Amino acid sequence: MNVPQLTISGIQTGLREKKFSATELASEALAFARAENPATNAYLILSEERAMRTAAEVDAKLARGEDPGPLAGVPVAVKDVIVTQGLRTTCGSKLLEHFIPPYDATAVTRLEAAGGVLLGKTNCDEFAMGSSNENSAYGPVRNPVALDRVPGGSSGGSAAVVAQGTAVVSLGSDTGGSIRQPASFCGVVGVTPTYGRVSRYGLAAFASSLDHIGPFARNVHDAALLLNTVAGKDPMDATSALAPVPDYRAVLNQDVRGLRVGLPKEYFDGLLSDTGNQIQKGIDLLKQQGCEIVEVSLPHTQYAIACYYIICTAEASSNLARYDGVRYTNRSAGAKTMSEMYRMTRGEGFGAECKRRIMLGTYVLSAGYYDAFYLKAQKVRSLIARDFQQVFEQVDALVTPVSPFPAFRLGEKLDDPIQMYLSDIYTITGDLAGIPCMSVPCGLTGEGLPVGMQILTKHFDEPGMFRLASAFERAGGFTV
Numbered sequence: 002m003n004v005p006q007l008t009i010s011g012i013q014t015g016l017r018e019k020k021f022s023a024t025e026l027a028s029e030a031l032a033f034a035r036a037e038n039p040a041t042n043a044y045l046i047l048s049e050e051r052a053m054r055t056a057a058e059v060d061a062k063l064a065r066g067e068d069p070g071p072l073a074g075v076p077v078a079v080k081d082v083i084v085t086q087g088l089r090t091t092c093g094s095k096l097l098e099h100f101i102p103p104y105d106a107t108a109v110t111r112l113e114a115a116g117g118v119l120l121g122k123t124n125c126d127e128f129a130m131g132s133s134n135e136n137s138a139y140g141p142v143r144n145p146v147a148l149d150r151v152p153g154g155s156s157g158g159s160a161a162v163v164a165q166g167t168a169v170v171s172l173g174s175d176t177g178g179s180i181r182q183p184a185s186f187c188g189v190v191g192v193t194p195t196y197g198r199v200s201r202y203g204l205a206a207f208a209s210s211l212d213h214i215g216p217f218a219r220n221v222h223d224a225a226l227l228l229n230t231v232a233g234k235d236p237m238d239a240t241s242a243l244a245p246v247p248d249y250r251a252v253l254n255q256d257v258r259g260l261r262v263g264l265p266k267e268y269f270d271g272l273l274s275d276t277g278n279q280i281q282k283g284i285d286l287l288k289q290q291g292c293e294i295v296e297v298s299l300p301h302t303q304y305a306i307a308c309y310y311i312i313c314t315a316e317a318s319s320n321l322a323r324y325d326g327v328r329y330t331n332r333s334a335g336a337k338t339m340s341e342m343y344r345m346t347r348g349e350g351f352g353a354e355c356k357r358r359i360m361l362g363t364y365v366l367s368a369g370y371y372d373a374f375y376l377k378a379q380k381v382r383s384l385i386a387r388d389f390q391q392v393f394e395q396v397d398a399l400v401t402p403v404s405p406f407p408a409f410r411l412g413e414k415l416d417d418p419i420q421m422y423l424s425d426i427y428t429i430t431g432d433l434a435g436i437p438c439m440s441v442p443c444g445l446t447g448e449g450l451p452v453g454m455q456i457l458t459k460h461f462d463e464p465g466m467f468r469l470a471s472a473f474e475r476a477g478g479f480t481v
């Protein structure tokens with residue numbers, strides 16, 4: 002068994018034909034993860050006991066002739082902002098260094114109920130704030146494709162483990178691009194589903210109106226299957242959607258002739274780079290598959306970064322108030338009064354980026370500035386969402402780059418938060434509108450760095466998105 006090459010279908014066949022057992026697979030995958038992790042720092046913790054227990058249950062079900070579930074035996078990793086019962090969950094923060102959650106996130110419950118084997122928790126930017134994974138209190142993650150480069154962020158660990166092959170699939174979270182951007186930097190598939198498609202119960206809140214859980218995989222089929230497993234209404238999350246979850250795999254072999262694909266001109270202005278060339282090759286390939294390519298416009302795109310960084314900091318400043326030295330967190334040893342306990346615990350525990358966002362968020366929500374910043378940003382958000390609605394009356398899907406540039410070097414953008422924020426330019430609009438979007442690999446730059454192509458569709462049209470992604474994959478788009 003070649004762990005880094007495994008796919009979900011390969012595992013299903015292997016188990017059925019008794020080429021290996023789930024227990025053998027889990028122990029090989031864990032050994033491989035242990036061996037590879039020092040190079041990338043992608044896992045914060047390996048859940049060996051839990052993995053072996055689930056794998057044994059899968060084997061027992063197989064032995065009894067029962068259906069072990071669609072993810073039976075599949076090694077899965079989960080971003081460390083998603084809580085796991087009895088298994089340390091740090092959110093990449095020093096504040097939560099010793100936090101052992103008393104329950105599992107719904108997505109984790111569902112993937113284990115489907116037979117998925119949780120190998121461990123992955124490194125990420127502190128509370129999912131960042132685009133390079135360098136904001137983790139536990140050290141940066143290195144991109145397995147080029148170890149001197151960042152894997153992207155904030156779900157850098159979840160992208161890296163799938164790229165290096167230590168997990169077959171993983172879960173990340175996306176608030177402003179944190180699944181798609183690392184997927185593009187590491188050369189894997191990353192999906193941000195419609196807002197509300199996957200329950201956020203058990204996802205540490207960063208910006209609640211923008212947070213999504215979604216899958217990473219090495220092919221479209223595996224991403225679709227993992228999404229199928231975790232999606233759907235959850236009574237524990239009032240914003241989870243009631244809409245039925247179709248079998249996404251049903252669309253994977255359909256052709257795309259006649260599909261109208263829009264290229265928003267605002268996403269291509271000035272994109273004259275290796276990344277631009279690769280995306281152009283991807284678009285040419287879609288044309289060869291029979292897609293009709295149409296230029297469209299999303300006129301409010303230019304306001305998206307400002308709008309996002311007002312809304313997400315406002316929500317973050319409120320959500321992070323719970324980390325106060327009373328619940329969840331370490332408590333500052335030196336605090337003598339209650340107010341010192343709050344101040345010192347938070348002062349010592351939060352990293353620079355979290356503090357920056359708490360201050361910005363508190364500012365934009367404060368009396369006197371609320372209307373000028375927060376309320377204005379909410380209005381702009383509606384305009385951005387309306388741009389998409391109007392465009393989806395003309396086209397079936399949109400195609401854009403994921404990031405203006407490929408994986409950059411560690412440290413390269415660390416001193417300039419604005420530069421770092423600008424790298425989210427193509428991804429945050431999808432989150433602001435709440436529509437499904439994904440990154441698929443689209444070849445390499447001259448330097449051998451992966452490029453990601455983004456596909457966006459209208460609310461709940463994950464089937465349309467997967468259909469286009471899978472046609473692209475079949476036509477050889479991942480290596481154009």
Ligand code: GLN
Binds near residue numbers: 129130132175425
């Ligand atoms: N890079 C963006 C930010 O720093 C997005 C983060 C995310 O999607 N969690 O906010």
